[in-house]
Amino acid sequence: MSAPAWALGTFADAAGPFPAVVVDGTAYDLRRIGGPELTVDALLADWEAGEARVAAAVAELTSSAAGAGAAESAVALGAGAPLAALRPLPPHAPAQILCAGANYHRHVQQIVVSTLRNAGDTRPEAELRREADAQAKARASADGPFFFTGLPSALSGAHDDVPLWGPGREHDWELELAVVIGKRAHLVDPADAMDHVAGYTMSNDISLRDVMRRPGFPMTDFLLSKNRPGFFPTGPLLVPRRFVADHRELRLELRVNGETMQDERVSDIIHDIPALISAASHATALSPGDLILTGSPAGNAGHHGNRWLRPGDVMEASITGLGRQRNRCVAPPQG
Structure with missing residues (x-):
């Protein structure tokens, strides 16, 4: 996938947060064309009109820069x-977050x-892999995907620190x-x-493996x-669908x-x-x-010898064309 012609985002400078269209590594404040109350959410609320409006502003920007030079381009989006x-x-700011679980073949395997190894299963590796393959195939033939809900309050930025909250210790x-x-x-039909x-955008779903199942509580x-x-x-x-030919x-x-931990299409x-x-x-x-x-x-960490996250670790992540994340793990605040 080639770099998208433009993408949306929300960024903060010394004056505070603002909605932006990103073109060639530069963020342009969309409030210049939409007014002080404009947000990315407002554009999504009427996406057909919002996308067309941003595309028109980007077209003006790029044509002006090509014709007069970026320093002389007096366009609505500014510098x-x-x-x-x-x-x-x-x-x-999504109102709802729905997360699909166990939805990649090799991940399930x-x-x-x-999980079997951590539970003390001593069978040969080949036998464990056969069982894992069978369970992955069962997931693929199941009636449908498994979802759980996420909370918008858990969202953070692509460069923010990640506090490793307890009560568990196995952060993944x-x-x-x-x-x-x-x-x-x-x-909706498929x-x-x-x-x-x-x-599309990307998210890193930090998970506490040792807290996921409560002892003595079957949920x-x-x-x-x-x-x-x-x-x-x-x-x-947030890269518009039009720029992703084949997700x-x-x-x-x-x-x-x-150290590379995940690398998959x-x-x-x-x-x-x-x-x-x-x-x-x-x-x-x-x-x-x-x-x-x-x-x-x-x-995930279980595949890498239970190499759980620790304070001081730095996670760097990317998905083709969707930008890069760099998040440092820190101890949770006290009190």
């Missing part, structure tokens, strides 16, 4: 600011093997492609699902294990302290994006701006 001088915030990473809904979707997509705790403040670094960019070819990469997904949108729309009504996290690929 802009380099991304390196800004703090990226989550691109927008690795989870099964590491999960880089995910996230779909941004651009049109209300309810009871064949029509992509018509409801505004674009999963996704509040304490996945939805603590700062546990969803998201962004920096299945996007490559997800995550490193911890420079979306094509390894079990339930694809149209299936996810359709299933989610049959469970609830989706509105513009809602996020659907599509699952994390192989390479």
Whole structure:
């Protein structure tokens, strides 16, 4: 995938946060064309009109710069600011976050093997892998995807620190492609699902593995294990769907302290994006701006010898064309 002609985001400078269109590494304040109350969420609320408005402003910017030189281009978007001088915030404020779990073939296989090993299973590796393959195939033939809900309050920016909240100690990473809904979707057929997509961003679903299942309580705790403040670094960019020719070819990469932990293409997904949108729309009504996290690929901490995150670790993540994240892990605040 080539670099998108433009993308959206929300950034902060010394004066505070502002909605921006990003062109060639420069962020242009969209309030110059939409007024002081404009947000990315407002553009998503009427995405067809909002996308057209931004595209027209970018066309004016690029044609003016090409004809007169950037220094002389008196366009509505103004001069802009380099991304390196800004703090990226989550691109927008979704009302709902739906997260698909166990949705990559190799990820499921690795989870099964590491879970069995951690539980003391001493069978040969080949036997464990056969069981893992069977469970991955069972996930693929299941009635539909598994979802859990995320909390918008857990979102953080692409360069923000990630506090490693307790009560557990086994903090894990999960880089995910996230779909941004651009049109209300309810009871949508998979064949029509992509018509409801505004674009894509990325999120790192930080998870506490040892808190996920409470001892003596036969249910999963996704509040304490996945939805603590700062546990969803998201962004920096929201790339319109028009610039992603084939989302299945996007490559997800995550490193911890420079060591590659995840490196996979979306094509390894079990339930694809149209299936996810359709299933989610049959469970609830989706509105513009809602996020659907599509699952994390192989390479979580359990696969890397239970190498859990520690204060001081630096996670660097990228998805083709969607920008880069760099998040430092820190001890949680006291008190």
